[in-house]
Amino acid sequence: MATLSIKNLHAEVDGKEILKGVDLVINGGETHAIMGPNGTGKSTLASVVMGHPKYTVTKGEILLDGLNVLEMSVDERSRAGLFLGMQHPAEVPGVTNSDFIKTAMNTRMAEGKSVSLFKFIRELDHAVTDLKMDDNLPHRYLNEGFSGGEKKRNEILQMKMLKPKIAILDEIDSGLDVDALKIVGENVTAMKNDNLGLLLITHYQRLLDYIKADKVHVMMKGKIVKSGGIEIIKRIDTEGYDWIKEELGIEDVRVIEEEEEKRVLLGVCATKEALDL
Ligand code: ADP
Numbered sequence: 001m002a003t004l005s006i007k008n009l010h011a012e013v014d015g016k017e018i019l020k021g022v023d024l025v026i027n028g029g030e031t032h033a034i035m036g037p038n039g040t041g042k043s044t045l046a047s048v049v050m051g052h053p054k055y056t057v058t059k060g061e062i063l064l065d066g067l068n069v070l071e072m073s074v075d076e077r078s079r080a081g082l083f084l085g086m087q088h089p090a091e092v093p094g095v096t097n098s099d100f101i102k103t104a105m106n107t108r109m110a111e112g113k114s115v116s117l118f119k120f121i122r123e124l125d126h127a128v129t130d131l132k133m134d135d136n137l138p139h140r141y142l143n144e145g146f147s148g149g150e151k152k153r154n155e156i157l158q159m160k161m162l163k164p165k166i167a168i169l170d171e172i173d174s175g176l177d178v179d180a181l182k183i184v185g186e187n188v189t190a191m192k193n194d195n196l197g198l199l200l201i202t203h204y205q206r207l208l209d210y211i212k213a214d215k216v217h218v219m220m221k222g223k224i225v226k227s228g229g230i231e232i233i234k235r236i237d238t239e240g241y242d243w244i245k246e247e248l249g250i251e252d253v254r255v256i257e258e259e260e261e262k263r264v265l266l267g268v269c270a271t272k273e274a275l276d277l
């Protein structure tokens with residue numbers, strides 16, 4: 001059973017501190033949800049765990065089964081069993097979806113070994129069917145011209161194939177219509193097992209109707225300010241975050257959507273980059 005342990009994590013980008021002491025432990029078999037207003041550092045946390053080069057960790061630690069994740073390259077993190085389903089998956093022209101997944105799977109095999117092509121195709125076909133994706137999506141260039149919903153399903157396709165130990169899904173529900181959300185939710189739920197620890201980052205209760213969380217955390221201003229059970233989700237859904245701010249005496253959190261948009265355009269997918277694609 002895997003354990004991801006994040007202790008007093010501080011991280012900055014361009015000299016600005018974004019994460020200000022995050023503590024979180026995720027064990028295999030558990031599903032955690034992180035909710036929180038825009039711009040509070042949720043995606044930053046996900047990127048820092050995966051090792052995106054843009055962020056500098058200034059304090060704290062991240063351990064995966066006791067091993068120091070911060071010393072691993074992005075590629076090593078991925079091979080160690082960490083997975084990030086991205087909020088904004090990058091388009092990678094020139095590399096087909098199926099080649100990308102096969103390459104990632106091969107890097108997980110022992111030196112000189114590779115995935116059996118027959119097994120790979122069969123497994124990929126099953127995953128595509130389970131996700132009700134278009135048959136030709138695996139053969140198209142990675143995410144190129146995919147709709148928002150297709151990109152999100154594609155992240156789950158990768159997760160199904162790569163079978164990570166710890167998966168972080170960053171707003172996997174955004175851009176999905178109700179039917180797609182149901183399909184994604186059911187597929188993620190079907191993957192749940194004692195060897196998979198899940199971290200769902202979301203704004204809305206609706207994702208958590210399909211994927212049951214065991215623990216819910218609220219993040220504000222770069223910190224987890226509240227943790228509890230699913231009762232928190234309902235309250236956020238009806239009342240927003242004001243009650244938590246009041247409870248904790250936090251002033252209003254700035255919403256910097258424009259800035260976020262800009263970053264997204266500049267952003268690259270760390271995992272994919274590490275694979276030299
Ligand atoms: P969330 O996922 O919770 O919406 P993010 O982790 O994407 O939030 O962003 C956290 C904060 O980091 C935001 O306020 C954003 O503006 C800020 N940020 C991200 N990149 C930079 C940067 N290069 N320079 C300054 N601030 C940044």
Ligand code: MG
Binds near residue numbers: 043
């Ligand atoms: Mg985000």
